[in-house]
Amino acid sequence: MATKKSTARSGKTKPVILITNDDGVTAPGISNLVEAVKDLGKIVVVAPDKPQSGMGHAITIGQPLRLQRVHNFGEIEAYSCTGTPVDCVKLAVDKVLHRKPDLCLSGINHGANHSINVIYSGTMSAAVEAAIESIPSAGFSLLDHSIEADFEGARIFARQVVEKMLSTKLDKHTVLNVNIPALPANLLKGIKICRQAYAKYVEDFIARQDPHGRHYYWLTGEFVNFDKGKDTDVWALANGYVSVVPVQFDLTHYEQKKKLEKSWK
Amino acid sequence: MATKKSTARSGKTKPVILITNDDGVTAPGISNLVEAVKDLGKIVVVAPDKPQSGMGHAITIGQPLRLQRVHNFGEIEAYSCTGTPVDCVKLAVDKVLHRKPDLCLSGINHGANHSINVIYSGTMSAAVEAAIESIPSAGFSLLDHSIEADFEGARIFARQVVEKMLSTKLDKHTVLNVNIPALPANLLKGIKICRQAYAKYVEDFIARQDPHGRHYYWLTGEFVNFDKGKDTDVWALANGYVSVVPVQFDLTHYEQKKKLEKSWK
Numbered sequence: 001m002a003t004k005k006s007t008a009r010s011g012k013t014k015p016v017i018l019i020t021n022d023d024g025v026t027a028p029g030i031s032n033l034v035e036a037v038k039d040l041g042k043i044v045v046v047a048p049d050k051p052q053s054g055m056g057h058a059i060t061i062g063q064p065l066r067l068q069r070v071h072n073f074g075e076i077e078a079y080s081c082t083g084t085p086v087d088c089v090k091l092a093v094d095k096v097l098h099r100k101p102d103l104c105l106s107g108i109n110h111g112a113n114h115s116i117n118v119i120y121s122g123t124m125s126a127a128v129e130a131a132i133e134s135i136p137s138a139g140f141s142l143l144d145h146s147i148e149a150d151f152e153g154a155r156i157f158a159r160q161v162v163e164k165m166l167s168t169k170l171d172k173h174t175v176l177n178v179n180i181p182a183l184p185a186n187l188l189k190g191i192k193i194c195r196q197a198y199a200k201y202v203e204d205f206i207a208r209q210d211p212h213g214r215h216y217y218w219l220t221g222e223f224v225n226f227d228k229g230k231d232t233d234v235w236a237l238a239n240g241y242v243s244v245v246p247v248q249f250d251l252t253h254y255e256q257k258k259k260l261e262k263s264w265k
Numbered sequence: 266m267a268t269k270k271s272t273a274r275s276g277k278t279k280p281v282i283l284i285t286n287d288d289g290v291t292a293p294g295i296s297n298l299v300e301a302v303k304d305l306g307k308i309v310v311v312a313p314d315k316p317q318s319g320m321g322h323a324i325t326i327g328q329p330l331r332l333q334r335v336h337n338f339g340e341i342e343a344y345s346c347t348g349t350p351v352d353c354v355k356l357a358v359d360k361v362l363h364r365k366p367d368l369c370l371s372g373i374n375h376g377a378n379h380s381i382n383v384i385y386s387g388t389m390s391a392a393v394e395a396a397i398e399s400i401p402s403a404g405f406s407l408l409d410h411s412i413e414a415d416f417e418g419a420r421i422f423a424r425q426v427v428e429k430m431l432s433t434k435l436d437k438h439t440v441l442n443v444n445i446p447a448l449p450a451n452l453l454k455g456i457k458i459c460r461q462a463y464a465k466y467v468e469d470f471i472a473r474q475d476p477h478g479r480h481y482y483w484l485t486g487e488f489v490n491f492d493k494g495k496d497t498d499v500w501a502l503a504n505g506y507v508s509v510v511p512v513q514f515d516l517t518h519y520e521q522k523k524k525l526e527k528s529w530k
Contacts (some may be wrong), residue, residue, distance in 0.1 A: 005311045051327070054324045054325070055323045056322030056324070057321030057384050057385055058319060058322075059321070059484065060319070061318060061319045061484060062318075064483045065484070067480070067482070088361070090468045090470070090484065091470060095472065095482060118516050119322050119514055120322055120324055125321065125322075128384070132381060133465065158409075164529060171521065174521065175518075191529065193522055193525045193526045195515075195522060198515070198517055200398065203359045204359065205355070205360055211327075212332070215333050215439075216329035216330065217360060218330070219326060219352070245516075248518035248521075250461055250463070251514075252510055252513070256439065256511035257511050260511060261458045264429060264433070
């Protein structure tokens with residue numbers, strides 16, 4: 001990887017921007033993301049051929065992957081991939097681009113990826129994978145699951161974030177988790193840099209019997225926010241701001257490391 | 266969830282220990298983990314019905330899950346589940362135990378989950394899921410992929426870690442990533458509390474043609490450690506120690522948050 005050339009953001013050449021998502025290559029969200037940033041660089045799309053929500057950082061080890069050229073973004077080079085969002089990033093870098101892109105964007109997801117959702121989200125895991133590979137990245141999510149969601153505000157702020165990313169000297173491992181409230185564009189108050197709220201899902205599986213009398217369980221869950229902080233993504237979103245949380249992939253809990261070093265002596 | 270009773274580690278009742286893995290309920294690793302700790306509490310096993318390596322924090326949203334009672338752990342209550350390792354933890358808490366266990370253990374994984382592997386690992390994601398649900402947890406991995414691996418050292422140290430966990434006042438969100446070198450038990454030097462090494466996989470997909478002439482790609486990758494620190498899990502393992510990395514699920518990059526707050530004003 002180290003031998004591959006990168007044009008970086010030298011200003012001399014157009015930045016190469018890889019776009020992926022987890023809702024699949026035909027989802028409205030990814031078209032809106034392409035639309036929002038297509039004049040900011042050379043865009044290449046590699047996205048799953050089917051919905052991959054909740055896939056987290058899954059990779060495909062036991063099966064082969066396939067890529068297929070698709071034409072749903074006009075002139076833009078685009079492929080559907082049989083793998084997970086993380087597979088898409090890996091395969092795009094190794095077999096489509098043959099180099100690291102300057103930026104990787106993921107989304108726009110249909111539904112929130114704030115707080116603990118970051119850990120289950122295929123959208124965000126694709127962005128994290130890019131950052132592991134030293135490609136600055138951002139995942140975008142609109143707080144509206146509907147296939148007919150209004151992406152206008154999301155497009156405006158996704159573009160704003162990407163412009164900022166291209167004009168700022170970013171750490172190569174940068175990952176931004178960007179969530180946009182489901183509000184008309186003119187009601188969005190601006191960008192707020194936040195921390196991940198402490199929240200979780202309280203699970204409640206629906207238990208039913210299939211037509212053959214066998215039991216099955218279907219995951220549901222109620223989102224509960226335990227965090228009263230006004231510096232969190234959940235607070236920002238509830239108050240009309242676009243939340244931006246910088247994300248890390250060093251999962252070491254340093255505070256607890258210190259404690260264990262003492263107490264486990 | 267908050268209304269469910271927890272006996273905690275009051276010393277009055279046996280702790281309830283949930284055991285899962287990502288190699289599947291029939292893998293030798295999980296039998297070895299059960300064997301190592303079965304007299305330390307009331308053990309309940311809920312593990313995937315098939316290998317789920319590399320599933321990361323994936324959850325099953327679009328399909329139902331099934332549970333089946335299995336009898337491969339003698340007297341111990343055990344179930345196979347059609348879902349991912351994270352699904353197993355969620356379903357175990359909600360529909361098998363009907364309460365939070367006092368501890369959740371995952372593994373023993375066949376193969377390393379040190380450094381960046383933590384993010385792809387189903388073993389570790391199950392442990393992280395437990396910690397999100399306020400259940401202290403640990404994931405165990407032996408640095409040997411073989412089905413015939415020698416688990417003696419892993420059993421001894423898994424037991425040691427669990428005894429320490431049961432006798433220490435742990436934060437409810439504790440997750441420990443425990444890796445054990447593939448060495449005879451008498452050559453293991455002891456436990457070392459570590460940080461996650463900065464390492465990654467350099468991808469190289471194998472490109473081939475199927476019998477029908479269509480291209481496919483298969484993920485391979487070379488592990489590269491960029492981290493020269495002697496406080497990392499990779500260093501500890503290479504030097505004969507059992508590595509223990511405390512893991513967090515607040516993914517906020519606080520240092521970068523500060524920088525962005527200034528530079529994006």
